Amino acid sequence: MGSRHIRRASTATAAVATTTAAVAALLTTAPTATAATTTINPTADTYVQDSTPTTNYGTSSQFTVDNSPVRQSFLKFTVSGLTETVASAKLRIRVTNSGNSSNGGTWKSMADTTWTETGVTWNNKPVINGATVASLGSVANDQWVEIDVTSVVTGNGTFSFGGTSTSTNGAYYDSRESGADAPQLVITTGTAPSPTPTTSTPPPSGDPVLVGAGDIANCGTGGDEATASLLDGITGTVMAIGDTAYPDGTSSDYTNCYQPSWGRHKARTKPATGNHEYHTTGASGYFNYFGASAGDPSKGYYSFDLGTWHVVALNSNCSIVSCSAGSAQEQWLRNDLAASTKPCTVAYWHHPRYTSGSSHGPNTAVQPLYQALYDNDAEVIVTGHNHNYERFAPMNATGGLDNTRGIRQFVAGMGGTGLGGFGTIQPNSEVRNSSTWGVLKLTLHSGSYDWQFVPQAGKTFTDSGTNACH
Structure with a gap:
């Protein structure tokens, strides 16, 4: 992996068509959301590699988790300005166009938020010691991976996440230097809209x-x-x-x-x-x-x-x-x-x-x-x-x-x-x-x-x- 770039007769007929009026009915009966969604890019992301213990990769356009050589990744987000309760928080990272892997890595929260993107190396890397937020299976090229981190991101503050892998088939993700495909922390606050499907059908009949x-x-x-x-x-x-x-x-x-x-x-x-x-x-x-x-x-x-x-x-x-x-x-x-x-x-x-x-x-x-x-x-x-x-x-x-x-x-x-x-x-x-x-x-x-x-x-x-x- 070392040489790989980092990165029956019925009413069915009448029901088939979705008419403009039906769509309008769907829209007008939709519940009103009182939630607010904030999308935050990382303040820092990087990876470290055991075979190059003094090298910093903070300016790379990709980060990776791998086990041959051993590579670990780190992301840090600063959350501020929230005035309501966090309803959900999702960490989203995008697999690169060469990132196919059978193992997307194990991702954990981290207590250490003092590390810097341009300063961290294998020799001084922070400890990945928090709760596991995801153990990813297969990931595919150009695919967004979404991880629920609501248990970690509960309000304003600085939050770090670390990724590791026991697989020699490394997974590669776009870093914040990649631009539009940079990692995201998507936070929803307040009261979310009711998940009840918005349809124009009558209320439930009580039948199973x-x-x-x-x-x-x-x-x-x-x-x-x-x-x-x-x-x-x-x-x-x-x-x-x-x-x-x-x-x-x-x-x-x-x-x-x-x-x-x-x-x-x-x-x-x-x-x-x-x-x-x-x-x-x-x-x-x-x-x-x-x-x-x-x-x-x-x-x-x-x-x-x-x-x-x-x-x-x-x-x-x-x-x-x-x-x-x-x-x-x-x-x-x-x-x-x-x-x-x-x-x-x-x-x-x-x-x-x-x-x-x-x-x-x-x-x-x-x-x-x-x-x-x-x-x-x-x-x-x-x-x-x-x-x-x-x-x-x-x-x-x-x-x-x-x-x-x-x-x-x-x-x-x-x-x-x-x-x-x-x-x-x-x-x-x-x-x-x-x-x-x-x-x-x-x-x-x-x-x-x-x-x-x-x-x-x-x-x-x-x-x-x-x-x-x-």
Whole structure:
């Protein structure tokens, strides 16, 4: 690393279009923010290197964390002029255009704020001895990394942060000398606007709500916090539809990436496993984190009831837990559906049978699960895997339009990790979006359901409609 540069018949049709009037209604019903946001650049940032113990790098346009050679980074911010209580504080650092790394470093607060940018070297470096504010997983070129430092930045004062890494694959960030890409400390004070989604839909009916998404927590993005903030304002059962903690579903990925955001809704979450969970043997990080809520660790599939609805969470990692016709999972599903006394059924799993996403194609291995649900008159399937939103018309198990008995499938992979685009548009794809994090909200009425895409704050894309149960 030493030579590397540092750096069914339904009202769906009417709901597809977002009209000017609808947008106006959204805007006029938005809550008024009384919060103030202040963005501060560092007064100092630099790094030190063990192989050059007397060299100062304070004027470099980049800083880095690495373990070969050992490099440590330091940032200092001076906060002044705040007159109200700090509601949140976010440290934002931008990965350089050569900064790809599997480990973005461990970042801590520091007691020492006396060091100077042009004076610090390896031999006289300050001690990185405070509370850990982030242990970052993979970071990618030209990506902003956001770290919650609200526990540290509680008012006016001077604050230091230090970064280290045990990885030989160093991560590189733009320093304050880089200009527009300089680090930021973003502080919100006062009363924040209500996180309740601003929509023109009527007040909740009191019927059960199933809400969530897949492809969620990534320490390298702020999308998981954006969607967790939406969940703060939506009651109901949370479906976390796989790839819940990047990059590998380890215990530390859940502790450092998922827990600070969607983790605050853990008690009401019913998850499904994705492929990234199985980067850790047996998806042990996932099953240990969610416990009994995730079902039998040898299976990863289970069911429960919500009001007049039966809900099934399945394991679409078909090379690990078979999805084939006659498999234990497929037979369990058929028996479970046959035994249900509820008139309406919704299922969710990670890999979509149908998708227009450019990263992952339609998954044929889950066909027997779709077929079993179709044979038992299920209403809805929600999936993830592609990092975008897509809604299909009701279809039979072979993808044919079926407005009588068809299942409406959603791809809801916009839970917080980096968003992805679309390739070949599949038949019966009705609505798509690849630029908005959000959650899919299903309101489960007796005999029908409403769907609603709830977008992250500041975005206007939405999608909503209703269908009757079969």
